[in-house]
Amino acid sequence: MTLIDLSHSFEDGMPGFRLEDENGTETEYTAEIHPLFTHEESRSKYEGEAAFEVTEIQFQTSVGTYLDAPYHRYPDGRDISELEIDELVLPGIVVDARGLAPGEQLTEAALPPEASLAGKAVLFDFGWSQYWGSEKYRSYPYLSESVIETLIEANVALVGVDTINIDDHRDPARPAHSQLLAEEILIVENLRNLTQLPESGFRLFAVPIKAVETAAMPVRAFAEVSEN
Template identity: 30%
Template structure:
């Protein structure tokens, strides 16, 4: 198995304006006879899934995303440009498509010039009947754009979005994706994603 999730730790980068991940000793063996850690994070920290409500005011929350969409055969597509365009997507892909880009090497600090999914690519993924789209950075949208257009193209059609994947050591090809969000019914949720 290949773990394609980002570790949740103090070094986790965040999108500008988002709260940073933190964790503290809440109880300790010395004081309480047990150790419990308090974790402070946003639903879109690290490797996570976007629910429709993240971009659509009347969209569903995490419970609206079938777990079947997040688990099963997946295609890892490698794109070397600054944007993922319709022509970068093969004609035949699995129901789950993960994009490996230059982004997997950008997790040292936030970079505004990360590779993103274009509107034309979003529409092509809809036309191909994809159920889940993943990318190896904090957002599928081009940095600085307004309106979350690509999110809306995908989420309006019930396509799940996984952001924050680590695909640096993954070769393009066919895999089995296993991706489970924590069971929290909000606009998104952290998840653990692995390929087999």
């Protein structure tokens, strides 16, 4: 058995998402990580016999490698805490989607046979994680509506991408989020190392903390690859 890490490091000032402000500028959301108190600051509390650091993190939950629950799109959808463990540990398939240009959509011709997709985590390797942290990462290829429809018809369990957004950010309707989450198909964004995975024969683990009334949450995504 081999374990492959599919997550970006979660760190202070990491790349996040941007939203346009009313004045036309953009705000980038990220994580802030710092000590609540340091080892040295805590030493006196233990009479010099021990010392501990406690870390404080402030972040929006849609940063890093993260999972979207239906509540992210729909007010009456299930939140992160309501997802079952067996929805977060799934057999996986990787679709080779490399070679597309920024703003280009992937067509259903790239998909494997529909019958092989049922109940699976379907991960799309656009080769885009190599641009993590650069401006190029923010302009990316995406899934066409025909691919989204095929995934729904095939009854997949989860869809993952190695881009910042499963949808084209220029489309306000957000068809992938809207249609997949309406069908209880979970979404993971900002994956990495998908090229290291076999096309099939692995299990995806994408388990967040059990956060109540939470729409999305970072995960330590990884794959368990069976030895043949």
